[in-house]
Amino acid sequence: MKNSLIVVLLLATGLPATAQNTAPLTARLDKVSLTFALSPNGQPTYTVQFGPKSVIKSSRLGLTLADGKGFDGPLEVTGSETKDVDESWNPVWGEVKTIRNHYQQLTVHLHQPQAPGRRLNVVFRVFSDGVGFRYEVPQQPGLSYFTVQEELTEFNLPANHKAFWIPGDYDSNEYSYSTTRLSEVNTTPIEAIQQKAAPNRIQTPLMLKSDDGLYVNIHEAALVNYPAMFLNVDTKTYGLRSQLVPDATGAKAYLQAPEHTPWRTIVVSDKAPEVLASKLILNLNEPTKFPTTDWIKPQxxxxxxxxxxxxxxxxxxxDTSNIKLAGTDWNRxxxxxxxxxxxxxxxxxxxxxxxxxxxxxxxxxxxxxxxxxxxxxxxxxxxxxxxxxxxxxxxxxxxxxxxxxxxxxxxxxxxxxxxxxxxxxxxxxxxxxxxxxxxxxxxxxxxxxxxxxxxxxxxxxxxxxxxxxxxxxxxxxxxxxxxxxxxxxxxxxxxxxxxxARGNEFNAWSTGNLPEHETILPFTRLMGGPMDYTPGIFQIKLESWNPAQNKGRQVHTTLVKQLALYVTMYSPVQMAADLPEAYEQHLDAFQFIKDVAVDWDDTRILLAEPGEFITTARKAKGKEEWYIGSITDENPRQQVVKLDFLTPGQQYEATIYADGKGASWNKNPQAYQIRKQKVNSKSVLKLQLAAGGGAAISLKPAGK
Missing domain, CATH: 3.20.20.70 (Aldolase class I)
Structure with missing residues (x-):
């Protein structure tokens, strides 16, 4: 539902411009600015800044087509437009009730100066927390059906950032994350699940942290009629180049003009919580075309x-491994x-x-x-x-x-x-x-x-x-x-x-997920949308179910961290993944799973650092109830949580589910304690998180 719309259109046209006489074109919103320019040899490029800091150095744009007449050679600018959009809309379900969609758009019209003289548009949208851009191939003579052989998009980074990455496997996302410098990216030692990745090919969403305090996330939005984008890392220059998933013939995408690619997205902030709060990717997608949505029920x-x-x-x-099943009478x-x-x-x-x-x-x-x-x-x-x-x-x-x-x-x-x-x-x-x-x-x-x-x-x-x-x-x-x-x-x-992605199930039949795993996923996989992570495992040590086959296997969290995941790992469909008999032994802790919402009016990322910790507060849809989840990696830590997001003057009863004395993910994972206290918007909570642990809190108006 669109609440408001303000658009200002500025049109700049003129004679075709060569690389030598084209002034750079810019778009800006708050601290984020984008500059488009042609290189000396006529190749389109872009840069991104966050205030005075470089986010993306001069990086190439373009497409190669199977007929050899793509947009990889010299191009000229034939015109450009900018417009400002500021609107809001209400998602059917989500982390917040209303989403603001505020950006400045720059559209650059490009033309091949030599035969066949094809046209290409590059559309940039600059938000206060990043940039999205895509290629648009307009309807034109001599170009109807075409095959994309490769995309030339680059993301050249200014330094050797810390990166949170998984291998660029075309058939699986189910990997543990590696945390290295870009110069150290190497998938060779990692055992692939489906298809072996090239040594320096990784997946998006890619989370990066610079030494000068920037958090950068690279992904894509609105993936429609196109292969997913992977990234090839130059470990010497710290450049990233797009790699599209091929089909059986080696081609990437079969298209028909007019057509456009998905959006390439760059989310940037100097505060980690703002990356998790970004709605840039959602805003780059089209509204639903379903005539009604009242039948959609988060649950x-x-x-x-x-x-x-x-x-x-x-x-x-x-057990029928030696027979052909087709036509089998299963009752026999x-x-x-x-x-x-x-x-x-x-x-x-x-x-x-x-x-x-x-x-x-x-x-x-x-x-x-x-x-x-x-x-x-x-x-x-x-x-x-x-x-x-x-x-x-x-x-x-x-x-x-x-x-x-x-x-x-x-x-x-x-x-x-x-x-x-x-x-x-x-x-x-x-x-x-x-x-x-x-x-x-x-x-x-x-x-x-x-x-x-x-x-x-x-x-x-x-x-x-x-x-x-x-x-x-x-x-x-x-x-x-x-x-x-x-x-x-x-x-x-x-x-x-x-x-x-690599879900909770991997704890049951593999080496499992490291305690840091759930502190990385919101900064990577969940940037594109909700994950069915299947939290809520209470029987942490799995040998009790089948000692012979589960020897030494366990979930790599405390029981309380499993509760906190219902808040930190957003999804409108959440599984209470354990067996009923496991919950029946801990009905006091199971109360949080019963209470916690799956649809929200508001979300506040209170504390966050990728690979280390996340503390998130969410307000239940249509209720004056808040829920907090706080998780940590393998390190115990204290999290100081201000409750200033609560309604002033309202008193709440806080039910705090905390790691018990001596708890840790590997030695005493099921130890927990539950306490209640009265709080208000001026209260401050000090949460003690065990190694691989967490805290879960429900906040309900007192007396209810």
């Missing part, structure tokens, strides 16, 4: 999921006795959700095919409508409805996306018929069509098409193994969350 859920990760149950119903197969998605077990989760006011129950492993899918690169595995014999769809639908709970669908595609697209209409009809309002999708394994990548143009279009198709059916979606988000939840607000 909390539990599910048949974690018990499979901790080896207490299985996704598959039978011998059950393995460990299938988690059975009717009785699902009812147990429904009962727990109903008892504690959680809206949904996710069930993974309900449908036939799990015996045949793992990394086999097979086309036909799941049909998304046929349940296993021990999963009674109708009975569970009726049982959940009677309890006031909805079931959440699960569609694992096994990477066979062509199969899923053939079956989507039937799968979504099945959901509607059986009262499923949301689906969690998965894309584990190599992609079919073979040769395509998770982050290439073909898959980007699939993810966007799936969100749109689900929206047309008034269904919500949580995508796993997807391309990393770029703010498209503004356009598709039914796209509640994605995974697209």
């Amino acid at each position: 909390k859920f539990v599910g048949v999921w974690w018990e499979m990760h901790v080896n207490k149950a299985s996704w598959n119903y039978a 197969l011998k059950p393995n006795g460990r299938h988690g998605a059975n009717t009785a077990n699902v009812k147990r989760y429904i009962d727990f959700a109903a008892q504690h006011g959680l809206q949904s129950v996710l069930v993974e492993g309900w449908n036939v095919g799990w015996e045949d899918w793992a990394n086999n690169w097979k086309e036909e595995v799941f049909d998304f409508v046929t349940p296993y014999p021990d999963f009674n769809v109708t009975e569970l639908q009726q049982y959940a409805a009677a309890k006031g709970v909805q079931l959440m669908m699960h569609h694992e595609t096994s990477g066979s996306v062509t199969n899923y697209e053939r079956r989507q209409d039937a799968a979504y009809r099945f959901m509607k018929e059986h009262n499923y309002a949301a689906v969690k999708t998965g894309y584990v394994g190599r992609i079919i069509p073979r040769g395509e990548h998770h982050d290439g143009q073909w898959m980007v279009n699939h993810f966007n098409h799936t969100a749109a198709l689900l929206g047309q059916n008034q269904l919500m979606v949580d995508m796993h193994e997807s391309v990393r988000p770029t703010g498209l939840h503004r356009t598709y607000p039914n796209w509640l969350a994605s995974e697209a």
